Amino acid sequence: MSERRLLVTGANGQVGRELLRRAAGHSIAATGLDRQQLDISDRAAVTAAVEGQGFAAVINAAAYTAVDKAESESERASAVNRDGPAHLAAVCAQEGVPLLHISTDYVFDGSKTGPYTEDDPVSPLGVYGASKEAGERAVRTTCPRHIILRTAWVYGAHGHNFVKTILRLAGERDELNVVADQHGCPTAAADIADALLDITRQVTGPVAQQPPWGTYHYSGTGATTWHGFAEAIIIEAARHGGRKIPVHPVTTADYPTPARRPVNSVLDCSRIQRVFGISPRPWREALREVIHELHNAGLSRTPSRCKDDNKG
Template identity: 55%
Template sequence: MAVKLLITGYKGQVGHCLVAQAEQLGWDILAVDRDELDITDQACVRAQVSAFQPHVIINAAAHTAVDKAESEIGASYAINRDGPAYLAEAAQQVGAIVLHISTDYVFAGDKDGLYVESDAVAPQGVYGASKLAGELAVAEHCSCHLILRTAWVFGEHGNNFVKTMLRLGSQRDVLGVVADQVGGPTYAGDIAAALLTMASQALQPDFNAWGIYHFAGEPHVSWHGFATAIFDASVAQGLLARSPVINPIATTDYPTPAKRPANSRLDCSRIHSIFGIMPSDWQAALQDLQPYMPPA
């Protein structure tokens, strides 16, 4: 019998990849976005889950506009906390497992070393606080839950740093990019693969390693270093004639409504020890940048 998988937020960066990869597995997929299922509507979530009877729910829906979240507080909590709570509650009722994507923003970002799953959380803004609330809600409402914290996500679909850099690089000769924030760029396709690997193993009768896992890219790099790698790859692939001059700037030089973590480095050893999953190889993911290029 094919595994029945409900994917929310399928039009997003990770959601796109989840659908494509789950189809390769031969799973029975119901992929929805907000037009098909408003996860903030508890009655609709219950009805959809009850009708489909999934074995697995992967929640890739989120309010990810970090700066807008500072003013869109209600929407942030509705999508990042209440929706996951309703999905987890519905999963518990039908005996499904739920996988939920979270973020490095649950941490303060001031630790010297890598963040492990058990480190104290201290979100610095509405986005991080609402995502942390979502983690707690999922854990509270569904006993069979896996929460995947990730960072610096990029992929062929949706908006992300890689696309922004290539667009600006095609328009400008000089760019200033933040150099005092460090993390692990994470390819959306690798996140999807990690989630499906986790789901497959979690469906085994003897599985009991529920909880929170970190999954992000290595090697760790600053935004400035990431931008440099993007432009080097784009020039090598003949997509840009030359790289712009990339000047390193401080976070204080580029003020934003929401505070960014200075340290977003996640320790990915637990996911490797339990599931055999390696960190995302973001450098390999930059080997084909054509899908990220702005329209001519």
């Protein structure tokens, strides 16, 4: 089978880097463009990057993800998360190229008791979620051949994420306080990349007569809280020599932030399993692999104390 050519935006982000690293294993030749090479909020630049290039598909892994900072930078968040996908959708529709777009669990307000399905109404609580929801609408209305993949609590060996923050803080402090009343599903960037590449292969392959375009959920299986996630990180890191410190549960009210977050953003992933045969794996299993990778890179051991206990 000849390799399909794929364009990946946001190539230096958590998922973007994993897409480029894993594409060859899916018989896909990926071209990655990072933020410096392509600002997706620039319509002309997006058009030039895609038009006439002969890509089999485009995966948009570029995003503004600073949830709290977005409250004071709404224009920038909207430019990247709303306008960027709109520009990509327009040129992909023009070229007849499928667009795979990554979205978030934060399009939901958390008021539902059980896991959210793709058909549940969206109602984002903050600027970040609202900008991502606007990007979803732009993709749906502009590019018929689209896949929107909502995911949650993304982490990996690269970039800034909760896992690396907890590991850093475990080296600075003797105990941690972490929110225990927000529920979600940690998801490894590598797993998201594999899911997107698998979908790309299926919707661009010779047997893809009528691909099931639309919105899908993908996250690690098994729900937890930020507190439960932090405890698991500490335990896994301790297997590699990290400091095993206590992690105390606190409430959202005890830890106010600029942006409101949903108390429940657990995702139901049964549709992606049914349609594409993609089964997410337990988040603890994926976490174990990421901690192992960080250990091999020398980043999971946290035996020393930082000079300033109040930072972070």
